[in-house]
Amino acid sequence: MERYADLVTHLQTVLPPDARPSLSSSVIPTIIHCIAGIAKALRTSHQVSLAGTANAFGDDQLNVDVLAERTIRDEIARCPCIVTASSEEEPIERPAGKSESNADSEGSEAYTIAFDPLDGSSIIAPNWTVGTIVGIWCGASALHQSPEKKQIAAILGVYGPRTTAIVAIRLPGSKPICLELGLGDSNNDTATCEIIRGKVQLQQQPPFKTRYFAPANLRAAAEDERYMKLVTHYIEHKYTLRYSGGLVPDVIHALVKGHGIYVSPVTATSKAKLRRLYELAPIALIMECAGASAVDPTTGKRILEDPIKDCDERGGLVCGSPDEVSFVLESFGLQ
Numbered sequence: 577m578e579r580y581a582d583l584v585t586h587l588q589t590v591l592p593p594d595a596r597p598s599l600s601s602s603v604i605p606t607i608i609h610c611i612a613g614i615a616k617a618l619r620t621s622h623q624v625s626l627a628g629t630a631n632a633f634g635d636d637q638l639n640v641d642v643l644a645e646r647t648i649r650d651e652i653a654r655c656p657c658i659v660t661a662s663s664e665e666e667p668i669e670r671p672a673g674k675s676e677s678n679a680d681s682e683g684s685e686a687y688t689i690a691f692d693p694l695d696g697s698s699i700i701a702p703n704w705t706v707g708t709i710v711g712i713w714c715g716a717s718a719l720h721q722s723p724e725k726k727q728i729a730a731i732l733g734v735y736g737p738r739t740t741a742i743v744a745i746r747l748p749g750s751k752p753i754c755l756e757l758g759l760g761d762s763n764n765d766t767a768t769c770e771i772i773r774g775k776v777q778l779q780q781q782p783p784f785k786t787r788y789f790a791p792a793n794l795r796a797a798a799e800d801e802r803y804m805k806l807v808t809h810y811i812e813h814k815y816t817l818r819y820s821g822g823l824v825p826d827v828i829h830a831l832v833k834g835h836g837i838y839v840s841p842v843t844a845t846s847k848a849k850l851r852r853l854y855e856l857a858p859i860a861l862i863m864e865c866a867g868a869s870a871v872d873p874t875t876g877k878r879i880l881e882d883p884i885k886d887c888d889e890r891g892g893l894v895c896g897s898p899d900e901v902s903f904v905l906e907s908f909g910l911q
């Protein structure tokens with residue numbers, strides 16, 4: 577039986593006919609299956625401990641980071657059209673398959689996966705919601721490519737009381753898609769997934785019932801007057817604070833509620849922290865497919881404008897409702 581047959585059928589109906597059949601029948605179901613597998617593994621990982629290693633960026637690795645990384649690597653090795661992969665835990669692009677067989681399909685459909693297996697290490701011990709971030713690129717590398725044209729899909733997995741996923745697809749020349757899935761237990765062939773919403777879309781016009789703000793790296797407001805003023809603006813205008821410190825749940829909040837602004841600024845004393853390849857690019861694609869904006873807080877440019885040259889490139893992030901994003905850029909003197 578085909579995995580996630582309903583999802584595959586749905587994707588085939590909404591995507592242009594004959595557009596990238598393996599993307600909907602193989603690549604996306606594979607990643608969804610990884611997310612279900614990680615969710616299951618997290619439920620039984622009662623101890624969250626340091627694995628005794630650091631990843632290539634010098635971050636301490638947790639046992640659950642290693643587990644999530646391994647789950648994804650094992651699954652994608654069995655998906656013939658995923659030819660290359662790199663991750664925040666192992667930030668070097670290399671063949672995704674164990675043998676050479678994955679490279680064979682390069683002629684037809686070939687994809688590169690760039691992922692952060694478990695985002696939110698600092699809030700996992702208290703059992704807060706964490707996530708997985710995946711970018712899907714056409715071709716054998718995600719580096720030195722136009723993110724706009726080559727990153728054609730992105731998936732966020734959300735591990736909270738429920739397991740959900742957001743899937744965004746934007747093929748050149750066709751309408752962007754953004755949907756929300758609810759995932760059931762993964763028992764290989766019986767894995768289930770339900771389409772919770774076929775169209776995830778931010779509300780484009782006021783009136784907004786409630787306006788939400790998520791000020792990341794709030795400490796930076798102590799030394800950056802513009803950020804302090806921006807946060808004060810939200811408080812004075814009675815925005816509702818929704819911030820957990822987990823990038824995935826914090827941006828998904830806006831997608832579910834239809835409004836929100838997430839600000840992770842870069843200031844003189846707080847450096848850019850988010851990885852462009854593993855965090856910023858996939859999140860920006862999801863946001864854009866849902867009618868939101870995602871820009872760089874130092875240049876004001878769209879996150880997806882420039883190619884990524886190195887797996888370690890980092891930046892800040894302003895994303896959410898388009899008018900709110902413009903307001904942040906104005907406040908930062910960029911517009």
Ligand SMILES: *[C@@H]1O[C@H](CO)[C@@H](O)[C@H](O)[C@H]1NC(C)=O
Pocket residue numbers: 622703736737738
């Ligand atoms: C963590 O939270 C989930 C629900 O979100 C719950 O099912 C699980 O038992 C919790 N685990 C621990 C160790 O508290």
